[in-house]
Amino acid sequence: MDLNDKMNYKHYNKFYDRLDFMKHRNLFFTISVALIILGIVSLFIFKLNLGIDFSSGTRVDVQSTQPISVEKVDKAFRAMNYEPERPVLSGTHNNIATVRINKELDHNQIAELKSKMKDQFGIEPNVSTVSPQVGRDLAKNGLYALIIASVFIIIYVWVRFEFLQGLTAVLALIHDAFFIVTVFSLLHIEVDILFISAILTIIGYSINDTIVTFDRVRENIKISRKRLSTIEEFGDIVNLSIRETLTRSLNTVITVLIPVVLLLIFGSESIRTFTIALFVGLLCGVYSSICIACPLWAVLKVNYLKRRKRRRTVSTQPQN
């Protein structure tokens, strides 16, 4: 099938066959830039609600056989001379309360706390303590992991595709990762160690959509057997490739969203932040792969070609 044939061939009659992703690219770019600015502002104003994993202190998950109230939990802790932050209730019957104490308990204190809570609420609680040094190391480790993964992914895409595609793919990924951070900052959701796993999963996963679309772009350029140079020519290819892969992109994200949403609804409290981060990241990932990565690549590519052409014409001009 040759490209013109493919483009004129409107047989699929899918609702999105008329969507023009390139035409609205400036709108998409504006939305994303606005979201990034919002994220930066939010980080300055609300900051991130860092869990004890990244700071220090003690976290207690009190579980009861019956629904419990914030006041009761608070009182139980004050009776032991602790100054808890406001307990957060969770669980299907509000039978779990998460309490943070800005103090590292030693093992004797933990033992005492556990037995008192068990007496009062019937079930042995979870207790975690983190010292500041360990918290700092965890945060540092997480950041290193993000940077190293990004570098490797750029290199991989560079080798398999081209540098500009690797760059835009990673830009889209950073955009996704930052959007997750923004949401967590705005909604003041606690960030724990699994948050970093979630962001890395999104990075590893969301790039699939981008790769699949770039893969189709590469194929369609090959089919076109033309030297593309203008934004319109690239736009046509990008639009066609996105449309051709859209069903797949949407279907995959649905099949991954299904387990994530179910984990969010029925899954354990302990991995809640993890699933929230995945949920946000998946939605943002499919948007950025389709609406940001490809159009951005086309814009950068055309710019690059123009610059190269200018450089060539300059260098081939006869010297006076």
Add this chain to the structure above:
Amino acid sequence: MVKKGPIFSFFALLIVLGIIIAFSVKPIIHNVNLGLDLKGGFEVLYQVKPLKSGQKIDNEAMSNAVASINKRINVLGVSEPNISIENGNRIRVQLPGVKNEQRARELLSTTAKLEFRDYKDRLMMDGSDLVPGKAKVAFDEMNKPKVTLQLKDPSKFASVTKKITGYYPNNVLVIWMDYQKGDSYEKEAAKNKHKFISAPSVSQELNTSDVEISGSFTVQEANDLKDLLNSGSLPVRLVETYSTSVGAQFGQDSMKETIYAGAIAVAAIMLFMLLFYRLGGLIASLTLVIYMAVVMGVFVGMQAVLTLPGIAAMILGIGMAVDANIITLERIKDELRGGKTVLSAFKAGNKRSLPTVVDANLTTIIAAAVLFVLGVSAVKGFAVMLLISNVVTFVTSVYGARILLGLLVHSHALDNHPWLFGVKRSDIRGSK
């Protein structure tokens, strides 16, 4: 003309796989190592500090410390302990399913340095004067437990007891465990609960190699003391820097909830695939079952520890495994719409989708590998599962699905039935 051979092979293959899976489910489930977040238990990260000033914390000191911890964990009888060195000077100890957490923590972090001092806290003898491994529990005439020790050199004990006798009326031999600078017998003696183990009076010179410690022990305390002395003192000081403990009930609930969510997710994904890709979806669902069995089998075979994030990674992996099916089936649909026959659409679809699947999975593997190398504890469990899932995906969702679907395609039973792949006849090029 429909060939019966491939169809027969298809069902034979399914039956064989079904039997293998049915027989391996039980051993797999029985051999799963549950992590402490599912089973209850606790995890401590110790910072290793020198006992004496000038002591170097090098690799040797670290491996000695790990060896001592190992011996003590054996005393506790935890079935799946996990001890690892991190960052060069930290030791992570994970004890899933441990019953008495407080006791475990005390047993682990005490240096178990036995010392005999006089009433002025001057050192008289220490653990190095004992014959190693000779500590025993015995009972006195009141049937109270005591710990008996054997000394290397009776004459040293004779000279020590002679000295102590001379301190009358302060003729006590104070037996300390983990004496720290600043501890004093006089201060502790005034308290109700002493920090030292006991302070027997010595009224005569004793020329013997047998010593006994009788304090107000319970039987278990006496046993623990004996075990600690026999497993040797810790060569370093351990400071808790991170700890997390999960109640057994909590762990069980988490596991139940997460598996429940996973089961619904699997059913929902299968339904979705069936609706969207019909026969292709059915094959994808079958390979999904194989995928889950293989992933769990590999995971158990590697003796990896299943944690909550691990279950999450597996459920997520299901979504990703299906992605490989979707990429391939979408390609086949494209080719069918382009007017190809089922057989050539199947071949072209497989061929053209493979690089895409490889690229998509490799990038995830890159992220998972980075997590595995840099991550600790919970993150590592997640990364292992993600890595296994991605590799297994290639085997089951790419090749497994290809073989199964290939048998049906090659039987020609699907010819002229593009609807079996979810393609409407009116969508096919050239049709009206």
